Amino acid sequence: MAESAEEENIKWTTTIIISSSLKSCEIATALENRSHKVRYSASVENGSIIFSRTGVAFLLMDAKECFMSAEEIFLAKIEKFINIHQNSFLVLSAALHGLEEWKLMFRIQQRFLGSNLRILPVHNTVNAIDLMCTIAKITSKPYIDSICYRMITTKAYIIEQSPVCKTLQQINLSDSFNPN
Numbered sequence: 001m002a003e004s005a006e007e008e009n010i011k012w013t014t015t016i017i018i019s020s021s022l023k024s025c026e027i028a029t030a031l032e033n034r035s036h037k038v039r040y041s042a043s044v045e046n047g048s049i050i051f052s053r054t055g056v057a058f059l060l061m062d063a064k065e066c067f068m069s070a071e072e073i074f075l076a077k078i079e080k081f082i083n084i085h086q087n088s089f090l091v092l093s094a095a096l097h098g099l100e101e102w103k104l105m106f107r108i109q110q111r112f113l114g115s116n117l118r119i120l121p122v123h124n125t126v127n128a129i130d131l132m133c134t135i136a137k138i139t140s141k142p143y144i145d146s147i148c149y150r151m152i153t154t155k156a157y158i159i160e161q162s163p164v165c166k167t168l169q170q171i172n173l174s175d176s177f178n179p180n
Contacts, residue, residue: 012137014053015039021046026125027060034133045081051136057085058120058132063094063101075111082117089135090119091128097121 013035020042022028027049032038044050047060059081066074082088090108094101105119122128137143159165 011035012133012140013037014051014136014140017041017044017050017052019044019046019048022049022060027128030125030129034129045077045084047077048081048085049132050085051132051140053141054087054136054139055085056087056089056132056136056139057081058089058091060091060093060128063092063097063104066092066104067100071107075108078108078112078117082112082115086116087139088117089132090117091122091132092119093122093124093128095123097123 015037016031017039018028018031018041020040023040028038028040031049045059049058049060050056059078061074061078078090081090092101092105092108097105101121105121108117108119120128120131122131138147
């Protein structure tokens, strides 16, 4: 346990590729302030942020901008983004997620049902950065290995403590039922 607590105290940093369109944006500055290595690129989709080590990509969109543009335009942008990035998230920003914003998210979900797109509703820059960094961090190599190990251990414990397994052991059927 002491080792994992020590790991948690180590500041996690990574290289982030950010669309040049976000260069003067508050979100880029905030990521730089968290000691991440930020690289700007004009060749990535406008509004995108890519955590290079994990392959997680985020497309930032403002709900107000979506309402002001034609639906086909922002849907085409999302489609292009998810066709390029396998592990993709749409970060939909709105100060308040009211009825119209939820309807927008529902339309986007309907359109991309079955795709690799996940939608993250956020309210502000801090909220967006916290979510993006958390997702990127838990999908990075040392953390994902730890999470997988914990899940396997938990699964084994649950099966071991299962009333079904205990009943089978009591009636001597434990040899025919091997949870592993």
